[in-house]
Amino acid sequence: MAPRDSTAKDREETATRGGEGVTGADAVPPRWEAPSYRRRPIKGSTMWLKGKRRDDDIGELWRIHDKLYDLTDFIKMHPGGPDWLTLTRGTDITEAFESHHLSERPTRMLERFFVREASGPRNSAYTFAKDGFYNILKERVRKELAVKDNTRHLGPTLRTKLAADFLLISTLVAGCLASNYYNSPTLGASIYYMFMAVSGVMLTLLTISGHNFFHQRDSLRVLYFDLSLMSSRDWRVSHALSHHLFPNTKLDLEVCLFEPFVEWLPNPKKGFVIRYVSWIYSPILWAVIFYAEKLKRILSRELEWKDAIPLIIPLTFWASTGFSPDCIRGAIYTWLSVIAVSSFLFGYIGLNAGHHHPEVFHAGDTPRKDNDWGLAQVDAIMDRVEVCNGIQEFSLVTFGNHTLHHLFPTIDNAHLAKLYPVLIQTCEEFGKNFSFGNLWETTKGQFLQMANNRPNPKPPK
Structure with a gap:
């Protein structure tokens, strides 16, 4: 029997399964207000994919x-690597397909894999009209970057690769020095903590640079992200396929990862503790993000060979000090301390990157009438002026050029800064007010959004 795709009745059931169904302005975009995965106490990439397969029902x-394709025979040939198609089998990949392919060649190739027309509308309300914001911007970006059928020249530059390699070496060297000072108390604890902190900072920057690589084609540098205890494969789901495509909606896995302890969506039922006491304890949660991600994988029994990659760091620390029991203790203590420092900084930089601010769109707010996917991306981000200054390395390690990165995630960070003129021009033509904030505004706004329990009744400007 042929698999069926979503019908109006299916979508109605999906919208009420979690008891969160809403109507009116809160219902779009997107149409799914209660994706299946949100009913689970521990939310992760595997559960998100299972929920999306159930909700998309194809x-x-x-x-x-509005077409269904069988890409099975193309999985091993996919230029970005097999993960992208393996992970998304059984789901609507419209947003991913449009934003991950700047060239027009993939669209022309689709015809050979066509199976049939879909029998019902998409669950997502986002649109990609030819004369809409995103497709006009996309065409201008193609011209600006001289894109034809081959986009390899938009991948990591040599400078990007060397910057990431430098951060890897710095993480290991600083950590080795710290481990050696751990076993030499006469030289002073302050020197130990200094090198340990430097190693933690370098690991933070290395992890963020690794995020740049896991959006792109498979490469060894994708694994730099895994050194943090997190999983690049998981984050290709939770970040690239969930957060990037549906930012600040209920299909954004990263929005709900801290629930019920931290809530950014403007829920009228949000209590005093969640609104204000979270200001005090949320920074503590930042320091355990890396540990929690690894523990979640262990409890979910989803470990794979890549989960052994983080052990490279303590083994390197240990090898630099010797093989006595004291050296083992020093290497492990230093490693765990480096992870805690790095996790805290990663949480601070990532969660204050510009997505959470009362002026930024969140699910529950009144959306704009134009459901163009590109406009929805711009509505959900406040770019920080400090990290849009054209300094490639600084932007690489701070989630810089954030709006453009969301719009064109597979373009290496090195190429994004030059695209601001065409982005601002297109925003002006569509009446979208594009403005920059600063780190203080995004940090303050993130805490204010925690306290915000009133959905914005006005659509984005």
Whole structure:
């Protein structure tokens, strides 16, 4: 029997399964207000994918716009690596397909994999009209970057690669020095903590640079992200396929990861503790993000060979000091301390990157009438002026050029700064007010959004 795709009745059931169904302005975008995964106490990438397969309901096929395709034979040939298609089998990948392919060649290739027309509308309300914001911007970006059928020249530059390699070496060297001072108390604890902190800072910057690579084609540098205890494969789901495509909606896995302890969505039922006491304890949560991600994988029994990659760091620390029991203790203590420092900084930089501010769109706020996907991206981000200054390395390690990175995630960070003129021009033509904030505004706004329990009744400007 052929797999069936979503019908109006299916979507109605999906919208009420979690008891969160809403109507009116709160219902779009997107149409799913209670995706299946949100009912789970521990939310992760595997659960998100299972929920999306259930909600999209297209069997073993892939949906792009209103057509269903069988991409099974293309999985091993996919230029970005097999993960992207393996992970998304059975889901609507319209947003991912449009934003991950700047060239027009993939669209022309789709015809050979066509199976049939979809029998119902998409669950997502986002649109990609030819004369809409995103497609006009996309065409201008193609011209600006001289894109034809080959986009390899938009991948990591040599400078980007060397910057990431430098951060890896710095993490290991500083950590080795700290481990050696741990076993030499006469030289002073302050020197130990200094090198340990430097190693933690370098690991933070290395992890963020690794995020740049896991959006792109498979490469060894994708694994730099895994050194943090997190999983690049998991984050290709929770970050690239969830957060990037549906920012600040209920299909954004990163929005709900801290719930019920921290809530950014403007929920009228949000209590005093969640609104204000979270200001005090949320920074503590930042320091355990890396540990929690690894523990979640262990409890979910989802470990794979990549989960052994973080052990490279303590083994390197240990090898630099010797093999006595004291050296083992020093290497492990230093490693765990480096992870805690790095996790805290990663949480601070990432959660204050510009997505959470009362002026930024969140699910529950009144959306704009134009459901263009590109406009929805711009509505959900406040770019920080400090990290949009054209300094490639600084932007690489701070989630810089954030709006453009969301709009074109597979373009290496090195190429993004030059695209601001065409982005601002297109925003002006569509009446979108594009403005920059600063780190203080995004940090303050993130805490204010925690306290915000009133959905914005006005659509984004």
